[in-house]
Amino acid sequence: MLGHFGGCRRAREGEIEDRGGITDPQLYASQFGVKLGAFRDQGLDVTIENFHAGGSKSAAGAGRRFDRRDSRLPESRHSDAGAGLAFGKFLELATSDKIWQAVAAACLTYVGRTMIDDIDKALDWEGHRLDCALCEHLALSETGGCRLKHACVNERCPGSIERFFERNPDLADGYLSHPHCEVRAIAAKFAKVSLLPSLINDPNEKVQWNAILRLPRSYALQLRKHPRPELRRRVATLLDGEELLSMASDEYYYVRLVVASRIEPILLPQMMNDEEAEVRRVVARRIPNEWLLGMIDDRDASVRLEIAQRLSVQVVSLLQHDPDWRIRYEVASRAPMAQIFSLVHDPHSLVREVASSRIAEDRR
Template sequence: MTSDIDEALDWQGREIDCGSCAHAELRAASRCRLKHACVQDRYARRIDRFFNWNPDLANNYVGHPHFEVRAIAAKHASVFLLPPLLDDAEETVRWNAARRLPKRLIMRLRRDPHREVRIRIVSMIDDADLIPMMSDSDYYVRLVIARKIDPRLLGPLIEDVEPEVRRVVAQRAPRDWLLGMATDTAAGVRIEIAKRLAPDLLSRLRSDADWRVRYEVASRIALRELGPLADDEDELVRDMARGRLSGLAERSMERPR
């Protein structure tokens, strides 16, 4: 039985007939090949290969009824033909057009209905232009913004409903914001705060409910604040605290009298 990938079918499932193709001359010139490089084929890889071989023909296909053809043609066609594709029904077409257009034309895609388009738009714009997207309904869009935007602009995401977004904020925000985030309900966020707070400020987290937070505190807190953690209910926390205190005692004994 012949598998689908071994067949030459167009986007409507019909067998491809090279004899009736408008590009018959390309075949003679080895600029297309059935089941390998063909604009009529329904497989994106074969369409892509066709336009790689014949980029000069892309302008003729930005209005093709098959979205894969439009999307791949958008990679090669004249940029002057691309603005209408920002309104295409298929997100892949919109994105391939957007990636080649100036920023002033793609800003409206910040509100695109498809999350993948919005995520990719984030990669193309910066800081002030990202602020309106910080309230995006999709958490991953907000997460990508949190990873990219200038740390001084992260304020609106401090109380984001998604803990992973707040965790990235804790990793990147200015250090003088961290105490204000120390009561976050997610342990993962508090762990990141414990990793970055100045040692003298870690006493705020010394009694944290999560042992992982207390472990980070025990590893970094000022030695004069370490004592209570030597009797922590968690063995790893106790060992870290006692190890640091033991090291302090040994150094004190080694000092010349």
């Protein structure tokens, strides 16, 4: 009796369990290209003769076919999205029953080939095939200092480049001017610090960042006006106090967000009127108490809520007529008893409830 994988229905000693999905073996075979032959497993004869990669016609067209007993696998690329969907379905269900392991094996073999096709070819950053015989570091391969597709400075894979420098940190100095930015960036993590200042003006921000992380803070100050906002944001995380003042008016709000969270609280008043509510919320959480009243009329309710939660019991009632019920709720919860009577008739039930509850408790 033929079984099928992908939905799937299992036939075992006359018992059929329907798992949903495709319930006809022939339909499955035509749609996903898995042909079941015969081998014996718990009373059911099953054999995988071939595997059709490519999924359904709607997903990936005709796809490609190979016999799992044939070592000559077809060339493929992982850009075949339909095949990827079919593989995912195969793997999801194949491992749940021993009877489908043959399908999983065929699938894994093909997927493995599909996904590592390019990795099998050691390529440099320009896409050229590498030849160890032509490498100046050939001698290192004999001592374990490098290995193609694992620890190689000439490969385009960042992990391989990093492993090379981990094994050979003394060689990093010579790669700080390499044409590939990934090599320069990783070399900056291992090279002598005295050589890193030249990388401050590197055209690649990853190279600049790796250099900044190891240089004195004075070098980070030079990048506060860098044209790339993401690098400015990172630089802001390294600075404190007045060093951040010039960045408090940065054109990108996420740079100002970092500044507002790190600058000295006494310097925050200049950011009270920032155009972004997220920035003002951070300001409202950190600004000195004497400045809180200056933000009770903020145009954003979330900012006013931050202020209400920080105001003292004596002055929080100033917000009892706020249009946002969350702020009135804060007032009803904390304001002096004499100032919450009007909130018993508040439009919002939660505000009325907390005000009434406090008044009733006070009268007992």
